[in-house]
Amino acid sequence: MRVIRVFVTALCIVNLAQTARAQNVTPGAMTDDWHVTVYPVLAWVPLDIGIGVDIPPIDGDQGESGQIVDSRLEGAFFGGISATNRVWRIDGYGLWASVGGDRPERPFLTVDLELIYGSAKLGRRVARNLYLTGGVRRVVLDYNITLGDLPRLSRRPGVWDPIVGIGWHHDDRPKVEWHAVFEGGGFGVGADVDLGASFSVDWKPISHFGLTAGYSILYLEISDAAAGRDLTTKLTVHGPTVGFGLYF
Numbered sequence: 001m002r003v004i005r006v007f008v009t010a011l012c013i014v015n016l017a018q019t020a021r022a023q024n025v026t027p028g029a030m031t032d033d034w035h036v037t038v039y040p041v042l043a044w045v046p047l048d049i050g051i052g053v054d055i056p057p058i059d060g061d062q063g064e065s066g067q068i069v070d071s072r073l074e075g076a077f078f079g080g081i082s083a084t085n086r087v088w089r090i091d092g093y094g095l096w097a098s099v100g101g102d103r104p105e106r107p108f109l110t111v112d113l114e115l116i117y118g119s120a121k122l123g124r125r126v127a128r129n130l131y132l133t134g135g136v137r138r139v140v141l142d143y144n145i146t147l148g149d150l151p152r153l154s155r156r157p158g159v160w161d162p163i164v165g166i167g168w169h170h171d172d173r174p175k176v177e178w179h180a181v182f183e184g185g186g187f188g189v190g191a192d193v194d195l196g197a198s199f200s201v202d203w204k205p206i207s208h209f210g211l212t213a214g215y216s217i218l219y220l221e222i223s224d225a226a227a228g229r230d231l232t233t234k235l236t237v238h239g240p241t242v243g244f245g246l247y248f
Contacts, residue, residue, distance in 0.1 A: 034085045035171075035248070037202075039093070042078035042243030044216060049073060049099050050236035051111050053147050055229055064148040066109040068101030078241065089123035089131050089169065099237065107148035113235065114142040115220075119163065121183075129170050133183065137161045139191055141222060143233065155226040159190030177202040179214070186221075192232070193221040202245055210245045 049071035057063040080093030095117040103109035121135030140158040147153075165183025179200045186194035200214025217238040224231050 034083055036083045037081065037248075038246040039078065039080040039212065039243055040246070042080070042212065042241045044076035044078060044095075044097065044237075044239060044241050046073055046076060046097075046099070046237045046239035048236070048238055049101060050234070051099070051101050051113065052234040053109060053111065053145055054232040054234075055147060055150060055153075058229060064107045064150055066103050066107045066147060068109060068111060069103045069105075071101040072099065074098035074100070076237075078243065084169070084171070086172070087125050089125070089133070089167070091121045091123070091133070091135075091167075092119065094118040097237065099235075108146070109148070110146045112144045113233075115235070116140040116142075117218075121163065121165070123167055129168055129172075131167045131169065133163075133165045133167055133181075135163050137163050137185060137190075137194065139194065139220065139222070141220075141224075141233065141235075145231070145233075150229070153226040153229065153231060155224060155231075157222065157224045159186075159222065161185040161190035161194045162187065163194065171202075175204050177204070177210075191220055191222045193219065195219040198241070200241065204245075204247060208247050210247060211243075212245050213240065213242045215239070216241050 050067065051071070052067045054065040055063045076097035078093060078095050080091070083090045095115070097115045099115070100112040117137065117139055119135055119137035121133045123131035123133035125131050138158065138160055140156065142156040143154065145153045163183050163185030165181060168180045170178040180198070182197045184195045186192055196218050198214060198216040200212055202210050202212045204210035218236070220235045222233050224233070
């Protein structure tokens with residue numbers, strides 16, 4: 001349901017871009033029209049998943065910490081929209097991923113984690129193809145964690161992260177586009193650490209339709225409290241992405 005909400009928000013971004021497209025251009029500004037790209041589905045195929053859990057001592061026990069050894073992936077998908085007039089750039093996307101892992105030796109650890117991740121960003125061009133960006137991201141973790149002899153912890157915390165970043169978008173060719181993005185956020189306001197980076201190439205063999213492929217990296221560190229215990233979860237996921245785009 002949250003992924004659907006993110007996608008509806010992204011559709012609103014398209015409407016805003018189309019409205020801006022119809023408005024007169026400010027004197028002295030670039031005269032390029034707004035161009036909109038919709039990525040209905042991007043499949044993410046993580047090559048490596050790292051999950052670490054740290055539970056500090058409480059009421060005389062020693063607490064526990066551990067990293068998974070065997071990881072598993074149940075599914076991961078993107079959906080996104082971008083709009084640009086090559087001076088300003090608007091981006092919105094949502095992500096769903098279901099991952100987990102186990103550590104059989106002491107301390108025993110098993111993790112089942114569902115990640116829902118959506119963001120909206122505004123960028124301003126500062127050099128050729130280079131944009132500075134800022135925005136907000138919603139991060140929701142639905143986790144079930146068993147660590148050592150401690151009670152099983154189950155929670156669904158959600159945080160809002162401010163994010164800033166930089167993007168390189170070489171999208172002025174009719175057939176091929178190149179994109180590279182790095183962004184960070186959280187700053188203790190929401191997540192402790194929220195870092196992401198991606199690189200992708202869009203190939204448009206016909207008008208309004210293209211294929212996209214790239215590589216994405218995500219690192220999250222979120223502190224939470226469950227069953228009276230403090231809990232810090234660290235998630236690292238990286239791997240290739242593939243999908244298709246619609247261009248207007």
